[in-house]
Every structure is written in structure tokens, then in C-alpha cells.
Amino acid sequence: MAPGDLPLVLDRTSEVGLTKQLARQLRAAIAQGQLEPRQRMPSTRALASALGIGRNIAFEAYEDLLAEGYLVGKDRSGTFVAQELSPQVLDLRATRPAPKPTARWLQRQVPEPQVEDAIARDQVEFRVGQTDTSTLGHSEWRRVWREVAESDLPTDYEAPAGDSLLREAVAEYLKRARGFVCSPDDVIITSGAVQGVNLIAQAVLAPGDQVGFEEPGYRLARQILQESGAQILPLPVDKDGLQLSALPSGAGAPVMVYTTPSHQFPLGVRLSIPRRLALLEWARQHDVLILEDDYDSEFRYGASPLPSLASLDTSGHVVYLGTFSKVLSPAVRVGYVVAPGALRDRLLRIKSKADFHTSWPVQRALALMITQGHLERHIRRMRKTYALKRATVNLALQPIRPYARLMGLDAGLHAHLELNPDVSAQQVIEEALRQGVIVPALAPYYLGLPDRNGLLLGYGGLTVPEIQRSAGVLCAAIAQAAGETRAP
Amino acid sequence: MAPGDLPLVLDRTSEVGLTKQLARQLRAAIAQGQLEPRQRMPSTRALASALGIGRNIAFEAYEDLLAEGYLVGKDRSGTFVAQELSPQVLDLRATRPAPKPTARWLQRQVPEPQVEDAIARDQVEFRVGQTDTSTLGHSEWRRVWREVAESDLPTDYEAPAGDSLLREAVAEYLKRARGFVCSPDDVIITSGAVQGVNLIAQAVLAPGDQVGFEEPGYRLARQILQESGAQILPLPVDKDGLQLSALPSGAGAPVMVYTTPSHQFPLGVRLSIPRRLALLEWARQHDVLILEDDYDSEFRYGASPLPSLASLDTSGHVVYLGTFSKVLSPAVRVGYVVAPGALRDRLLRIKSKADFHTSWPVQRALALMITQGHLERHIRRMRKTYALKRATVNLALQPIRPYARLMGLDAGLHAHLELNPDVSAQQVIEEALRQGVIVPALAPYYLGLPDRNGLLLGYGGLTVPEIQRSAGVLCAAIAQAAGETRAP
Numbered sequence: 011m012a013p014g015d016l017p018l019v020l021d022r023t024s025e026v027g028l029t030k031q032l033a034r035q036l037r038a039a040i041a042q043g044q045l046e047p048r049q050r051m052p053s054t055r056a057l058a059s060a061l062g063i064g065r066n067i068a069f070e071a072y073e074d075l076l077a078e079g080y081l082v083g084k085d086r087s088g089t090f091v092a093q094e095l096s097p098q099v100l101d102l103r104a105t106r107p108a109p110k111p112t113a114r115w116l117q118r119q120v121p122e123p124q125v126e127d128a129i130a131r132d133q134v135e136f137r138v139g140q141t142d143t144s145t146l147g148h149s150e151w152r153r154v155w156r157e158v159a160e161s162d163l164p165t166d167y168e169a170p171a172g173d174s175l176l177r178e179a180v181a182e183y184l185k186r187a188r189g190f191v192c193s194p195d196d197v198i199i200t201s202g203a204v205q206g207v208n209l210i211a212q213a214v215l216a217p218g219d220q221v222g223f224e225e226p227g228y229r230l231a232r233q234i235l236q237e238s239g240a241q242i243l244p245l246p247v248d249k250d251g252l253q254l255s256a257l258p259s260g261a262g263a264p265v266m267v268y269t270t271p272s273h274q275f276p277l278g279v280r281l282s283i284p285r286r287l288a289l290l291e292w293a294r295q296h297d298v299l300i301l302e303d304d305y306d307s308e309f310r311y312g313a314s315p316l317p318s319l320a321s322l323d324t325s326g327h328v329v330y331l332g333t334f335s336k337v338l339s340p341a342v343r344v345g346y347v348v349a350p351g352a353l354r355d356r357l358l359r360i361k362s363k364a365d366f367h368t369s370w371p372v373q374r375a376l377a378l379m380i381t382q383g384h385l386e387r388h389i390r391r392m393r394k395t396y397a398l399k400r401a402t403v404n405l406a407l408q409p410i411r412p413y414a415r416l417m418g419l420d421a422g423l424h425a426h427l428e429l430n431p432d433v434s435a436q437q438v439i440e441e442a443l444r445q446g447v448i449v450p451a452l453a454p455y456y457l458g459l460p461d462r463n464g465l466l467l468g469y470g471g472l473t474v475p476e477i478q479r480s481a482g483v484l485c486a487a488i489a490q491a492a493g494e495t496r497a498p
Numbered sequence: 499m500a501p502g503d504l505p506l507v508l509d510r511t512s513e514v515g516l517t518k519q520l521a522r523q524l525r526a527a528i529a530q531g532q533l534e535p536r537q538r539m540p541s542t543r544a545l546a547s548a549l550g551i552g553r554n555i556a557f558e559a560y561e562d563l564l565a566e567g568y569l570v571g572k573d574r575s576g577t578f579v580a581q582e583l584s585p586q587v588l589d590l591r592a593t594r595p596a597p598k599p600t601a602r603w604l605q606r607q608v609p610e611p612q613v614e615d616a617i618a619r620d621q622v623e624f625r626v627g628q629t630d631t632s633t634l635g636h637s638e639w640r641r642v643w644r645e646v647a648e649s650d651l652p653t654d655y656e657a658p659a660g661d662s663l664l665r666e667a668v669a670e671y672l673k674r675a676r677g678f679v680c681s682p683d684d685v686i687i688t689s690g691a692v693q694g695v696n697l698i699a700q701a702v703l704a705p706g707d708q709v710g711f712e713e714p715g716y717r718l719a720r721q722i723l724q725e726s727g728a729q730i731l732p733l734p735v736d737k738d739g740l741q742l743s744a745l746p747s748g749a750g751a752p753v754m755v756y757t758t759p760s761h762q763f764p765l766g767v768r769l770s771i772p773r774r775l776a777l778l779e780w781a782r783q784h785d786v787l788i789l790e791d792d793y794d795s796e797f798r799y800g801a802s803p804l805p806s807l808a809s810l811d812t813s814g815h816v817v818y819l820g821t822f823s824k825v826l827s828p829a830v831r832v833g834y835v836v837a838p839g840a841l842r843d844r845l846l847r848i849k850s851k852a853d854f855h856t857s858w859p860v861q862r863a864l865a866l867m868i869t870q871g872h873l874e875r876h877i878r879r880m881r882k883t884y885a886l887k888r889a890t891v892n893l894a895l896q897p898i899r900p901y902a903r904l905m906g907l908d909a910g911l912h913a914h915l916e917l918n919p920d921v922s923a924q925q926v927i928e929e930a931l932r933q934g935v936i937v938p939a940l941a942p943y944y945l946g947l948p949d950r951n952g953l954l955l956g957y958g959g960l961t962v963p964e965i966q967r968s969a970g971v972l973c974a975a976i977a978q979a980a981g982e983t984r985a986p
Contacts, residue, residue, distance in 0.1 A: 109814035
């Protein structure tokens with residue numbers, strides 16, 4: 011390290027002498043590891059020159075540190091940081107100073123995000139939202155990234171709406187995969203669907219606005235809307251999806267409704283066609299924005315696809331949210347929004363202030379994944395993989411049919427296991443946990459009191475043997491909670 | 499396309515007959531391009547079966563569309579979408595329905611982001627913030643991405659704080675490059691520095707809070723703080739940086755101060771050491787959070803580096819912002835925050851709700867860039883490249899010394915050209931633009947009335963010949979504005 015790169019600052023106006031200041035700062039640099047053990051120190055001449063001090067000051071400071079064991083002299087080869095530092099010195103390493111908890115700038119309340127805790131080791135978890143990337147075509151994936159690495163890296167910011175190749179690819183993909191026609195100009199690439207919800211909340215909501223929200227529903231989206239000032243109006247869900255009878259009419263209509271019509275999160279049901287049409291008509295009549303979160307519509311098993319609300323919309327009342335989290339991996343953090351024109355402009359302004367645009371190399375890689383057909387081939391392979399996992403869940407849970415019903419298996423990567431009212435979900439969860447199987451409860455997905463007793467089974471990220479073993483554990487736990495003495 | 503993938507929804511309760519509904523929806527599908535020219539239509543039998551209608555209904559709808567020219571029959575080979583559609587039909591393609599501008603959910607005001615406009619073609623622009631990626635080691639860059647593509651893509655969300663490899667690499671990098679010691683746990687990876695400012699604003703500011711801000715200063719950051727409810731207290735800047743005499747003491751002290759001490763944006767000056775120490779002491783005494791934006795400290799020409807405020811902080815009052823935008827490219831959209839513990843937890847909670855975490859493949863690629871030494875090699879190469887560009891700017895603008903002074907050339911990728919009070923910046927800008935050279939004015943970087951008359955010269959993204967040519971244009975424009983008749 012050149013002498014000028016050392017964090018040494020001498021204050022000539024201080025009452026503390028320069029030698030003492032220099033020695034103190036050198037000790038701190040050694041303690042904090044800016045100067046590393048066995049590193050050669052600059053000569054006293056070079057240091058004095060860099061700091062604009064007399065050489066005798068540097069010499070005296072070195073003498074002090076040599077005496078204290080911070081530095082060692084190696085004959086004529088120079089002065090070095092000591093190889094072994096005392097534990098007290100080492101404890102100081104890399105410990106940043108801490109402010110008082112009462113600091114004025116620490117007074118804002120920032121609620122914890124409502125997400126699942128991290129996965130524990132050595133346990134199997136029916137974690138919702140996990141995907142399986144094992145069948146990702148590795149040669150295709152590598153080829154895509156090779157192409158990205160060979161493209162010139164832009165020297166400037168890109169457009170907030172996203173890479174034009176990716177926006178074109180997404181528009182084409184939505185037409186092919188969802189029968190949803192829009193132009194690349196309608197598409198905004200986001201840093202994941204969570205950012206999409208956040209941008210929409212900021213663009214639309216004012217404090218006190220009512221927002222209709224599926225009950226139970228996707229907690230993180232609900233929390234983002236609430237923290238933007240929205241009053242949540244819970245909308246119950248039955249086997250045909252969101253219940254429209256709960257929608258207020260007249261002046262009491264909310265300004266926005268959040269819904270997951272393809273595979274209701276977390277119950278897994280689909281919004282029926284008559285309800286889709288009626289919801290759109292109600293939105294048109296009451297001037298309500300429908301936020302359609304189409305998070306996992308790509309995975310359907312047997313059931314024919316239903317058209318998205320956005321594709322049925324004739325009056326510009328739907329904003330559509332898509333994501334690559336389920337079809338590829340949540341870790342890529344890329345999603346997209348298709349918004350009516352006037353809303354789109356607002357979303358772009360907010361996006362510019364949120365992160366300017368989504369990372370370009372990842373956008374370009376996804377564009378190539380789509381245009382070269384890799385993504386849809388991956389989805390077709392994954393449909394088969396997930397269909398097998400789904401069938402395994404279904405079969406393995408047959409024995410507990412008397413106590414529980416599996417729902418939401420038509421689509422997506424998770425199912426909902428509704429328990430009989432007399433079977434305690436909490437007891438099942440605790441017993442399964444003792445056997446190393448983590449199962450999320452349905453209850454936390456409610457804003458109010460749950461109207462169902464259930465568990466969520468995210469099977470997307472588990473292997474077939476893991477599903478078999480952990481479903482066995484779950485069966486035994488349910489049977490036990492139901493008061494049976496023998497495992498079914 | 500399978501019949502079930504077509505966006506056809508028949509409403510049996512409607513007063514409109516099924517044939518008419520089907521024909522209308524098929525027309526729309528053709529007009530919007532869900533059914534493409536020359537595409538084969540499903541057989542009437544398959545369509546009827548998919549929709550659960552009598553075959554005669556499908557047959558009659560096809561007959562109507564054949565008569566209207568939407569469809570054509572090709573002997574016995576089937577029915578196809580017509581090859582040429584009328585212009586009226588094609589106009590309907592991909593036009594999403596538009597809401598009324600008076601919609602209830604379009605009533606929020608969303609200000610335009612205060613950023614430079616997009617680059618115009620065929621013009622040279624002294625654009626601030628552009629980098630030069632031409633000397634990026636392509637074989638190194640490709641090797642990094644090959645390694646990323648060969649790593650298993652995570653199947654789940656990663657930690658909001660970022661990839662642990664990248665956080666370690668950033669902590670090591672800060673120690674080596676800035677003499678700033680922190681642990682990987684102190685580092686939060688952000689989706690660019692803009693997101694860092696946004697997270698800090700959300701974590702710290704309540705409406706009405708005072709924030710000290712350099713005047714002139716970085717507009718987008720100032721805007722983000724203002725839109726978070728902050729009252730901006732402009733702090734004038736002189737040749738030694740932020741003027742401390744403008745800082746209120748006692749109860750009038752702001753809750754936060756934003757500063758760019760390494761290379762003040764946009765004036766280019768450095769905060770002197772005595773002011774650094776005094777600013778920290780004032781912050782400690784008044785319990786003020788210092789937001790240190792160290793956006794381009796990597797590029798120094800001749801001048802010895804000064805320690806960052808964060809490395810001098812002994813009381814936990816500094817939050818440090820870094821970015822890969824200047825050392826690599828703004829398009830990667832990755833930055834980092836080093837925050838005191840209690841603030842860090844708040845930032846992570848907000849980050850989870852903003853985009854969960856920054857895209858993993860890009861994070862991993864940057865981690866490899868650092869740990870394999872590529873980034874620092876690139877920075878060393880770029881220092882030489884930028885030093886040559888800087889020298890070219892300096893030399894090429896010699897002729898207008900009587901009318902203007904170049905400032906801020908010690909560091910960074912842009913300079914500030916201060917004009918004599920009697921030379922109109924606006925006149926210079928307009929004359930340069932006529933010659934195809936775009937030069938940003940200093941004035942818009944002020945919140946209040948400018949105390950200087952100047953231009954900004956972002957030279958990082960220009961080639962040496964571009965700098966020579968456009969500096970010549972600028973010299974002539976300045977001489978002309980200064981009332982000279984001959985070009986200097």
C-alpha cells in the first residue's frame with residue numbers, strides 16, 4: 011500500500027502532538043486490518059514525505075509501535091506489521107462504530123417483511139415459492155450468457171422501461187403463452203413482481219384509499235399496499251375464486267382490487283369465467299383498477315387455460331403482473347408489468363427513482379432465453395417434472411382423505427391441504443417438525459380470522475423421494491392429531 | 499395454437515347468440531394478432547369440443563368470417579387466417595384499451611425524475627455519468643459469466659443483504675481501495691446507488707424533516723429525499739467542498755446531510771481534511787446522519803486520496819454509498835451501502851419490500867470480477883484512459899482561459915467549467931448545439947438561484963478525438979458569447 015493510501019490524517023491545530031496522533035492512527039490501521047500482519051511498512055522517509063511532516067515524527071511513532079509489538083524490524087530489510095497480534099487488538103478488527111439506539115434518525119418504525127423464514131438445514135420444507143432448476147438446459151443457459159458476455163456492455167444507463175429486446179420478447183411470449191396481446195411499448199420490465207406491486211402502490215394509492223384484497227392472500231403484496239397507506243378490504247375466496255358478492259357497489263367501491271385469478275394464492279383455486287367477466291364489468295362501472303398477479307399461470311396440469319383478465323379487459327382497467335420467478339428462479343429477480351398507458355407513464359417515473367432500470371445483463375439473458383426458445387422448452391420440461399411431483403403429493407396423501415382435502419392441484423407449484431375443523435393445524439405442524447418436516451400453516455395468510463383450517467404444501471422445490479417421505483410424516487401427524495393411535 | 503389456448507369465452511346467459519359471440523371474438527383474435535395471417539384454424543369439430551358448443555355454431559361463425567375475408571379456405575387442407583388483412587383490421591393490432599384520464603386511480607401526482615434526457619443521435623454530448631467500457635478485458639468478462647452460468651441457479655430467493663461472496667468481496671475491496679474497514683455483515687448490496695438513497699430516505703425520513711444537501715448537488719438524490727417528505731437545506735460549496743459555516747447548530751440541525759466528499763457532484767471539488775473532521779464532530783454533537791455518496795472515488799489523477807468520512811467515523815454517524823456504475827457501467831445497476839448496525843436492519847426490511855434482493859447472476863459475476871482481480875485491473879487501465887481524456891480536455895480548453903476556468907479535474911469522470919459572469923452559459927449551450935455538441939448547464943443542479951455560471955463536461959464516455967472536436971466547438975462558442983469576433 012502506498013503511504014498516501016493509508017487512512018492517516020494529522021490535525022496540526024490539535025493539542026495532541028503529531029507523533030502521538032500518528033502512532034494512534036497507525037495502531038488503529040493495524041487493529042482494523044488496513045495494515046495486515048507481515049505487511050511491509052513504508053519507510054519513515056516516504057511516510058513523512060506523504061504526510062508533509064518531519065521524518066523524526068514518523069521515526070518516533072514507529073519506535074513506539076515497535077516497542078509495543080505492533081511492528082517488527084527485520085534487520086535491514088525494513089519494518090513490518092507484526093505477524094501475531096494480541097487478541098485484544100484483533101477483537102477491534104472490522105467492528106464498525108455503533109450509534110445510540112435513540113439516535114434521531116432511527117426513530118421511524120419499519121415493520122418486518124411478512125415472508126417465510128429462511129430454510130433450516132437438514133429439514134425438508136414444503137416451502138411455497140421454490141422452483142426446480144435442475145432440468146434447466148445447462149448448455150442453453152451457458153450459451154445465453156456467453157452471448158450476453160460478448161455483447162458490448164452499455165456505457166450509460168438504459169431505458170427505465172427495460173431492454174427493448176426483452177420487452178419485445180415478453181410481448182411475443184404473452185401472446186403465445188397467454189393469448190394476451192400487447193405491444194412492447196406496453197411492457198415495463200421490473201426487478202421482480204414485488205417491485206411491480208410497489209411501483210403500482212406508489213403510483214395509485216393515497217393514504218386511506220380502500221383496496222380489495224383476496225382473503226387469504228399474498229402477504230407481502232398486502233403489506234406493501236398497507237404500508238402505502240391503503241385500507242385493506244378483505245375479499246373472501248371460495249372454490250371459484252374471489253367472491254364478487256363481497257365487492258361494495260356505489261361510492262363504497264375500493265380504488266383497486268388485487269387478485270391472483272390463475273391460481274389463487276394461497277388456496278390454489280381459479281377464478282371462474284363468469285366471475286372474470288362480472289369482475290371486469292364491475293371494475294368498469296365503478297372505475298376500479300384491477301391488479302392481476304399472474305405469478306404461476308405457466309404451470310397447468312390437465313385443466314385448460316382461462317384467459318387472463320388483462321386479455322378480456324376492454325376498458326383499460328387491468329394492470330397485469332408477470333414474473334420469471336416461477337418459470338426460472340426467484341433469484342433472477344425479473345418480472346414485468348403491462349399497464350394501461352396513463353398508468354404506465356407514472357410507473358416509469360417511479361421506477362427511475364427506485365432503481366433507474368433493472369440490471370441489463372440479466373434482462374438481455376432473459377431476452378435471449380425467450381427468443382431462442384429455451385424458456386418455453388424449459389417450461390414444457392418443468393410442466394412434466396412438476397406434474398409428476400403433483401401426482402406424488404396427491405397419491406402420498408390419499409391415506410388421510412378422511413381428515414383432509416387437497417385443493418389447488420390444477421396449476422402452480424403448491425397445493426392447499428384443508429383439514430377437518432377438529433384437526434388442529436398447529437398440532438400437525440409441531441408433530442411434523444419433530445420429524446424434520448416443515449409445513450407452513452394457512453392461517454398467517456389471513457388478515458382477519460381464518461375461515462378455514464389448513465396447511466400449504468409447496469412441492470416445486472422438493473424431489474419426488476422428499477415428497478414421499480415428508481408426505482408420509484404429514485399423514486402420520488394428521489392421523490395423530492385426529493386422535494388416531496395407528497398411523498394410517 | 500390448441501383451440502383451448504384461444505381467448506374465447508362464451509357467455510351462455512348473454513342475450514347475444516353464441517354464433518355471434520364466437521364470430522366477434524374470432525375477429526378480435528385475428529385483429530389483435532393472437533391468430534396470425536396464414537395460421538391454420540382449428541377444425542370446427544375441435545373448436546366446438548373445446549368450447550363445449552354444438553359444431554354447427556362453430557361452422558356458422560367460420561362461414562361468417564370466410565365471407566368477410568378474415569378467413570380463407572384452401573380446398574381440403576383446412577381453414578386459414580387470411581394472408582392480407584385490411585388496414586382497418588391491422589390498426590386494431592396490439593392496441594391496449596385506454597382508461598379515461600380522469601380515472602380515480604390516476605389522480606396521484608408523480609413528478610418526472612430529474613435526470614438528463616436521452617442522448618440524441620449524431621451529436622456529441624458532454625454527458626455526465628457515462629463510462630468507457632471499451633477496455634474491459636473481454637476474455638476476463640466472458641470467463642466471469644461462464645463461471646456464473648456454470649453455477650447452479652438458486653431455486654429460491656437469496657438473502658436481501660445480497661450474495662455473501664459479493665459482500666465479502668466488497669468489504670475486501672473497500673479495505674484495499676479506500677482504506678475503509680468493515681465486515682461483510684455491514685454491507686448491503688443494492689440495485690444501484692439510486693436505490694441506496696431511496697432505502698435510506700424511507701428508513702430515516704419523516705415528513706418535514708430537514709436534510710442538508712450540497713448546493714449545487716445531485717438532482718435525482720435530492721428529488722428522492724424531497725419526495726420522501728424532506729425539507730432541503732441547501733449547503734453552499736466552495737473550493738474545499740461543503741461549507742460548514744452553513745450548518746445550523748443546536749435544535750435547528752438537520753436530521754441528515756447528503757454529501758459527495760471525494761469529488762463533489764457536480765463541481766468536482768474535494769472536501770478538505772479539516773472540514774471532514776469538523777463535519778463528523780458536528781454530526782456527533784448534533785446526532786446527524788451523514789450520507790456519504792462516494793460515487794467515483796476510484797478515479798484520481800495525481801492527487802493523493804483522502805480518507806472517506808466513513809473510515810474516519812468513530813461514533814456510527816455515517817452511512818456510506820458505493821456503486822459499480824462508474825468503475826464498470828451504469829447498466830449493471832449494482833451498488834452497496836455500508837450502514838451502522840441499527841440502520842442496516844431497517845434498510846434490509848425496506849429492501850425486502852422493494853425488490854427482495856438484487857439479481858443474483860449479476861451479483862455473482864461482480865463478486866468474481868473482484869475476487870479474481872479483474873475489476874481492479876480494469877480500474878487501473880481506466881485510470882490511464884480517463885487521465886488521457888482529462889488531459890485532452892485540459893489542453894483543448896486552454897484557448898478560453900480568459901473567459902473560463904476548468905475545475906474538478908483532480909478526480910472523477912467529469913469537470914466543471916466555470917464561466918466569467920459576463921459570458922452567458924445559455925448562449926454558449928445554444929451555439930454549441932448548433933454545431934452538434936450538447937453541453938449540460940450547471941444551473942439545473944441548484945435548488946435555488948445559482949451562485950456560479952458554468953457548464954458540466956462529462957468526458958468519461960467520449961473518445962479523445964470527440965473531446966478534441968467538441969472542445970474546439972465549445973471554445974468557439976465561448977469566445978463568441980464573450981463578444982469576440984474571431985475564434986480563439
